[in-house]
Amino acid sequence: KSVPAVLLIGTIVLAQSSPRAMFERARMLxxxxxxxxxxxxxxxxxxxxAKSDRGLAAWAQFRIGVLWVRTHKxxxxxRAYKSVIAQFPGQPELVTRAKARLAELAARTKAAAKISISTERAPxxxxxxxxxxxxxGYSFSRAAIDTAGRRLYSFAIRIRPLRGDLESKRAVRRGLRDVYEPSTLVVVDLDTSSIIRTVPFQLFLGDVVLNPITGLLYASAVADGCVKVIDTRTLLEKASIRLEGFPSGxxxxxxxxxVYATCQGFSGNDKLFVIDAETNTVSAKVDLEGIGSKVVVNTATNRVYVTVAEPPKIRVFDGETNEATEDLPELRVFVADSLNNRIYAAVARSHVPTDELRASTGSLTLR
Structure with missing residues (x-):
């Protein structure tokens, strides 16, 4: 007679632990x-x-909101964040976080709604x-081109001075001198020279590059300290790679x-992070001995070229060992032509950098 009682108790325990088990499975995904x-x-x-565990239920509801943001819904x-506030008043920490996320959503949605891209006819x-x-006030980031898929990818970006608003306070907390507003991914059909999709993201994404083999975009999130991985098939975020400092190139x-990312914020000795794209983990961090910005790769020689300021130079790395091989003084790198094994650079102090010229136009011309 005692055996059924033991089995009954075991069944009750299993039922009570089920929400926790589901939460852990959800958190793994x-x-x-x-x-x-x-x-x-x-x-x-x-x-x-999870009727008897309000804390667990509140956390689950909060994470639902996070995932809806990640999938751009x-x-x-x-609605998910509002549910946290309405249904779980006894969880003050999560209610506070949900209110903050709602305020950020409202501010970023308003900023994204301002993006209106016009197309001018060809002369x-x-x-x-x-x-x-x-x-x-807006400009296009560097464009990533998919020649096989006949697509061009660029972000509509805006950087503005600090004010007294929520986004400015958030920027100050992160050690930033400007507000990096949320970016909108613009997808252009190369054959028709027309926009086929715009996707607002909930954070600033600047420099972007495409791996044509995997179909993945890599974009630097300077204000959030990470590189975002975006699948071009779905235009959804696939992974987020956390880095130290402020990623730029x-x-x-x-x-x-x-994947190579330059990161600033190291008191004049910025870093080049080497990322294993198979695992989305950092495999190396090397010194630039200056302020790092643009990075290009010559796939023919597996050499990495990084533009460094103060003092101005191009630092060259061996892509196999991640060791610096030489410095090319007074130069800044533009682009690599791997097919012809050439690197194009300019004298560092010659004229206004191309990034500034591009930012002043706010337009993208297809020739």
């Missing part, structure tokens, strides 16, 4: 950024079943195919499947 739809379903089940994210002499124009070697 959440942390690995895989099958987010399933993760949201599991979190939702936790909210429904902002209205669903807002009669066909000197160019089309011109895409952004509102005043990014480049990829599709042959070795390594």
């Amino acid at each position: 959440d942390d690995s950024n895989r099958n987010l739809t399933e993760a949201i379903k599991l979190y939702t089940q936790v909210v429904n079943d 902002l209205a669903d994210a807002a 009669d002499d066909r000197r160019w195919l089309a011109t895409l124009k952004l509102p005043a 990014v480049e990829v070697n599709p042959i070795t499947n390594r």
Whole structure:
């Protein structure tokens, strides 16, 4: 007679631990950024079943909001955060965080709504195919081109001075001198010279590069200290690679499947981070001995070239060993022509850098 009682107790314990087990499964998918739809379903089940554990249910509801943001469903994210506030008043820490996330969502959605891209017709002499124009104050980031898929990817970006608003306070807390507003990914059809998709992201994404073999975009998030990985098939974030400092330039070697990111914020000795794109982990961090910015890769020689300021130079690295091989003084690198084994550079102090020229135009001309 005692055996059924033991079995009954075991069944009750199992039932009580089920929401926790579901939460852990959801968190594994959440942390690995895989099958987010399933993760949201599991979190939702936790909210429904964890009647006796309000803290767990509140955390699950909060993570639902986070995942909706990650999949760019902002209205669903807002509803999820509002549910945290309404349903879990006894969890003050999470209520405070949900209110902050709602305020950020409102500010970033408002900023993203300002992005209106106009297309100008080609002139009669066909000197160019089309011109895409952004509102005043916005500019296009460097473009990543998929020649096989006939697509061009660029971010509409805006950097503004600090004010007294929430985004300015957030920037100050992160040690930034400006507000880096959320970026919008612009996808252009190369054959028709027309915009086929715009995707607002909830953070600033600047430099961007494409691995043509894997179809993945890598974009630097200077204000958030990471490199975002975006799948061009879905235009959704696939992974986030955390880095030290403030990432600026990014480049990829599709042959070795390594990603390179320059990061500032190291008291004049910025770093070049080497990322294993197979695992999305940092495999090396090397000194630049100056202020790092643009990075390019010559896949023919597996050499990495980084523009460094103060003092101005190009620092050259061996892509196999990640060791610096030489410095080329008074130069800044533009682009690598791996097919012809050439690197194009300019004298560092010659004229206004191309990044500043591009930012002043706020337009992208397709020739």
